[in-house]
Amino acid sequence: MVGIRKRKDFFEDFGSELFDNLEEIIEALLEEMGESGPFVYGFSIIHRPGEDPELREFGNVPEYPQKEENFFPSETKEPLIDIFENEDMVHVLAEFPEIEKENLLLHATAQNLEIKVTGLSEFSEDVELPVPVDPKSAKASYKNGVLEVIFRRCVEEKPVEIKIS
Template identity: 40%
Template sequence: MERVNMADKKKGNNPSGSDDSFSDITDMIEQMMQRFGVGIEEFSDEPFIYGFSITQRANEDPEIREFGNIPSDYNDFEEEIDPLDGPISIDEKKPLIDVLEIDGEVYVTAEISGMSRDDISVCATDQYLEINASNKYYTYSETLEMPLKVDPNSAKATFHNGVLEVIFSVMEEVGKVDIKIN
């Protein structure tokens, strides 16, 4: 296989004549770096995190959740990025979250690294869980819909080594109830 000089590739002088599939990725990275208003060397101290999880339940469309510290409105590379809009601020992270339903309980596990227990606030209703965490270095925020109705008063939360776990009891469905008329 013939080696190609990166400077030649950038100038469009690819002696192999093959279509360079990485040129689009390189262009996207360069656009992003221009949009952030800084050079790549300035990001060596602070990692960029981006990922996604896919949940597929029977007879439902797949649910795709993003996490990381890159704002979600900049994850769509189909849209044109305008450098005149100013630099992007990355000040809020999305935690990696797993939700499991096991034996009448819902387990929510969230990775919230860099925080202490006192930095974290957790609130819940029967259908939603809200996680907020903030210190002088990071801010995490996520509101997620529970897969089943849960009893928020049954919640038990623990936080160890950057991992928050919240366990809820599932609310039993109360079927049709006859109401006596007085």
């Protein structure tokens, strides 16, 4: 006789109370949104060795009224920012749903990109770049709530021998 295996719940493997009331939260958010239009909602979990997991929420969905348990920390939603690099370029992508292009201000140095949002939603972030870049080479575009800034990497000069006199 073949034994019957109990089917495991998908979220059981995560071993976290984080997902216990996810379905309730999604249903409440959808009910609150009604037929108002498109919305963006998401979260990312970053787990670095030796550190607690970091949960980042992003999107244009209003805060979910919570009881005693905090599913997400009640902090200002920060945009999701990713940095990609290759041999020649550094790409910075940031999501800003419902922000107008005119409300974005960018300032760059060889090591940092400062992103400011003005208007109704005030936000400021200083993004540390992984390698030195040429700030004058920056090209920025903004489409469908996604800001993309592309830099050329600085050509690292080879060490120069210094003669002692």
